[in-house]
Each structure stands twice: as structure tokens, then as C-alpha cells.
Amino acid sequence: DGGITQSPKYLFRKEGQNVTLSCEQNLNHDAMYWYRQDPGQGLRLIYYSQIVNDFQKGDIAEGYSVSREKKESFPLTVTSAQKNPTAFYLCASRGTGGSNIQYFGAGTRLSVL
Amino acid sequence: GQSLEQPSEVTAVEGAIVQINCTYQTSGFYGLSWYQQHDGGAPTFLSYNALDGLEETGRFSSFLSRSDSYGYLLLQELQMKDSASYFCAVNRDDKIIFGKGTRLHILP
Numbered sequence: 001d002g003g004i005t006q007s008p009k010y011l012f013r014k015e016g017q018n019v020t021l022s023c024e025q026n027l028n029h030d031a032m033y034w035y036r037q038d039p040g041q042g043l044r045l046i047y048y049s050q051i052v053n054d055f056q057k058g059d060i061a062e063g064y065s066v067s068r069e070k071k072e073s074f075p076l077t078v079t080s081a082q083k084n085p086t087a088f089y090l091c092a093s094r095g096t097g098g099s100n101i102q103y104f105g106a107g108t109r110l111s112v113l
Numbered sequence: 114g115q116s117l118e119q120p121s122e123v124t125a126v127e128g129a130i131v132q133i134n135c136t137y138q139t140s141g142f143y144g145l146s147w148y149q150q151h152d153g154g155a156p157t158f159l160s161y162n163a164l165d166g167l168e169e170t171g172r173f174s175s176f177l178s179r180s181d182s183y184g185y186l187l188l189q190e191l192q193m194k195d196s197a198s199y200f201c202a203v204n205r206d207d208k209i210i211f212g213k214g215t216r217l218h219i220l221p
Contacts, residue, residue, distance in 0.1 A: 033208065042200060042213035043156070050207060058208075090155060094209070100144060100163070102202075102209050104155035 002027050006091050006105035012113050013078065013085060021076045021108045023091035031094040032074035033102070036060060036087045043090065049074055078110065086112050115139035117212035119201055124218040125191055133186045133215045135201030143204040145177050145184045150214070151197045159186070161204070191219050 004025045013019045025032065031050045035043040045058030049068040063082025068074055078085045091105040117137045125131035135145065144163035148156040162168050162177035162184060174187040188195055198214040 031208075035211075040216075043211040045208065045210070048208055056207075100146060100161040100204060101158045102146075102148075102156075104157070106155050 004091055004093055004103055004105035006089075006108050008108060009106065011108055011110045013110060014113050016080045018077055018079050019085075019110070021078070021089055021091075021110070023074045023076065023105060024072055025074075025091075025093045025103075025105075026072060027093055027095070027103060028071070029093035029103075030071070030096050032068070033092045033094070034058075034064075034066065034074070034076045035090045035092065037090060037107075038087050046076065046089075085110055115203070115210055117201055117203060117210065119199075119212045119215045121213070122216045122218065124220065125188075126220050127191055127193060129191050130187065130189045131191060131217065133188075133199050133201075133217070135184045135186075135212060137182050137184075137201070137203050137212075139203045139205065139210065141205040141207075142179070143206060145175070146202040146204055146209065147173075147175050147186045148200045148202060148211070149197050150200065156200060159199075163204075188217075193219055193221065195219060 007022045033048040034046040047066040049055035065077045089108045092102045094102045119135045146161045147159040150156040160175040167176045172189045177184040196219045200214045202209045202211045
């Protein structure tokens, strides 16, 4: 089945630790996105990539980093510089030509130990 | 800048009709989308309006007025499973910008 796979579903981070959230898609989409969602809040854009080997900062990129070495993969690293990382992280992809629809993965819930 | 405004919560009765409004300010506007998100789940696409007017998909309809920078989502024959958060989102060429969402409570 085509879709977006995020792993792990739950992740715990220790103080001062970097953690990486995985996002893989087999929809052959060029564009991929990372959002952060806090309880009762909307989706805030962290980073996005419209093509392999290129990505742009979203509204809340500080404390996060990404890479886009393959079309299928867009991992997000939450660095130790992100002081309030506890949130629900959603990865999404979008078809070529400015498709109207964004498809989301099931999300990763990150908590701080 | 860019912003979307929608009510934080709406309450309606099972079987009734409810309308969720959205106003937006953005550059590079291509269209307005609506997404549904159940608690703990991922957002799923509901509808999209690129042009003024009403789009109907089953029990759900969405409306757009580009001149007023305004749209709404209309849900008819409400069912308990429609209890969720609903997000309007502005489609731009490079990205989709989401509102903060409207929590829909449905009373039996």
C-alpha cells in the first residue's frame, strides 16, 4: 500500500540528547514536510523540502535539522538546542505540480525524560 | 504576513448541520483546503476550493469567496463520528499553511 510511514510512534529524549524521527514515503511525491503539533493547537511548519538535496526552514525551524538525500526519506533531528521538544510530530508529502492534497503519516509523539 | 482565523470550538447536535468558518490573509494564494483530525490521529484531507463557490462531497460541503478571503466547511446530518478537529489550510505553490483548528463537539 502507498503511504507515509513515521517511526517510532513514541520517542523519549533525555536532556542534552539529539533524537531523529524517521519519515518514509512510497507515493513518489517530490515535496515533504514536517509539522509540530502541541495539545489543542494547530500544525506549525518546521521544515519542508520540494526536491531532493534541497530544503527550506518553516516557521519554527530553530532547534531542528533535516536532510533530504533520497526522494523517499525526510528525517527530522530534534537537537539539544530545542528546549521544549515535547509535542506530536507529523510528516506529510504532497504530489508534484502543487497538488491540492497533503498526505500525513501517523505521527511520532516525543516526550522528554 | 499570513494568518488564518477559525473558531476554536463549535458544538452541535447529532443529526443537525454545522458550519465552520475560516478567514485568511496570505500571499500566493492558490486555494483553501479542509482537513479532519481525530484525537491522536493524523489529519486527513476533506475538500479543496480553488475557485469561488460551493464544493460538495457527500455530507460535507466547502465554500470559498476569494474576494472576501473567506471560506467555510458545512457538515450535514452530523454523526457522533464527526467529533474531531477541523483545520482550514491555505494552499500555496510551495507549502500548505494550516489554521489552529476548530474542535467540533457533537451532543447526542
